[in-house]
Amino acid sequence: MLSELFKKTFGRSHEAHSVAPGRVNLIGEHTDYNDGFVFPAAIDFATQVLAAPRSDRIINMVAVDVESQRNRFSLDDIQFDNAMMWSNYARGVFNVLQEAGFTLSGMDLLITGNVPQGAGLSSSASFEVALLKVASDLCGLSLTGTQAAQLGQRAENEFVGCACGIMDQLICALGQQGRAMLLDCRSLVPQYTPISPEYQIVIINSNVKRGLVESEYNDRRAQCEGAARALGVNALRDATLVQLKHWKHKLTEMEYRRAKHVISENDRTLEFAEALTRGDYGQVSALMRASHQSMKNDFEITVPAIDYLVDLVHGILGDTGGVRMTGGGFGGCIVALCPTDKVDAVKRAVARHYQAETGLVADIYVCTAEDGAFAG
Known part of the structure; x- marks a missing residue:
């Protein structure tokens, strides 16, 4: 149980838990950053993040699936980490949240997931959106799915250095069960189409x-x-x-x-x-x-x-x-x-x-x- 692992790792119970799916794009490739149309679906592989607040300004993370690596940094000094590259997605998320004017506290984070990495199923966007959801819940930010997607994209563009479009983060945030999403990447208005149960x-x-x-x-x-x-x-x-x-x-x-x-x-x-x-x-x-x-x-x-x-x-x-x-x-x-x-x-x-x-x-x-x- 993840709740037990969190307690064992940090010596207390978690107070927030987020789940963000990976995604697959059915059609519409490399159109998103050209303000075009895409047609993704969120899938039943996901990143989970458990969190509890800290009394200081430290983000203290444990990545269960990366040999339980620990990574920590201060919200007052967020730098790129060349040693643990996975941590930069989190660093980027917290950096853009603060740049956007949101007030954050330190937190302990337990991170795990089963989205295949390096396969084009958006493990990075899943991670970013899961972090944004847990931070929103823990710190009372009241982010919308569209806001979260835009912040996740900005984190990946500006901090991680990959010029991705908006599709991955938006479907990870706003996917619907049993449906795929036709997304206009300019207006960010989604339309949903059922996938036949056959x-x-x-x-x-x-x-x-x-x-x-x-x-x-x-x-x-x-x-x-x-x-x-x-x-x-x-x-x-x-x-x-x-x-x-x-x-x-x-x-x-x-x-x-x-x-x-x-x-x-x-x-x-x-x-x-x-x-x-x-x-x-x-x-x-x-x-x-x-x-x-x-x-x-x-x-x-x-x-x-x-x-x-x-x-x-x-x-x-x-x-x-x-x-x-x-x-x-x-x-x-x-x-x-x-x-x-x-x-x-x-x-x-x-x-x-x-x-x-x-x-x-x-x-x-x-x-x-x-x-x-x-x-x-």
Whole structure:
């Protein structure tokens, strides 16, 4: 029991407990920081944080899953920690909370979770949102889910140094059980679409080790911003494929392909929400397939093992469900909307063929959509 572990670790009982899910994005990749549209679901893997207040200004943390490492710092002197990199997500959260004018006390924190790390399932956003929820409850901050998401994004952008968009934190905060979220990343207004109970969210972790992800991510963001400037728009959200082709001569070849992905992916995401609402899984399949090909050819963020997995699962699902790479890229996971009666066939095919083809063993998670930390 976590409550007993907290008492054993800190010698007293916790007074606040938060749970923030990870997330998987069904479609809409690298569109969020371009003010576009995404379609994620919160999943039943989560970060949990137990907390109790201190009488001083010290944040005292124990990370159960990182060999129970202890990390502490003063709220009056928050510095980047090069020794324990995981602690910087917490340091960033407390730093932006104070910069935003919230009054904090010291606290003891016990942190644990089962969101796979490095797989593109937003373990970092889950951690940030769980911390924001427990701090809000413990210190009476009355944060909304949208406020928490914006603060979490700011912590990751400004303190950790990864130029992520808003999607991860927002779905971790405001996901809904049994539903996926169509999110307009400009207005931050979510719309929810039920996922048929006859379908499962199947996530397959390629276990390709992801290297240089943050630098590649930041490069892609810079390329998109360069394309938007060349097109004379505030963000690629505001451009069309017709405009892109007309002004192609103003862009480098790389900027053109990056912009082509983002603009077409926004269109696909909106079409996907409509197709899912009407239960048109033939269209769902086609849109997820096109999304993957765009990530492979125009955005260049897939790797051979990921492409192999997508093709393998697509061969089983056909037009009855969809499959694509999900997450930042360069490894990580694929996601499938899979009819329940085909889940076992997908598992068997991956077990039979993936290791023989790549030398790697995939992990398979059959997930449900869950509530975010600030839901309700």
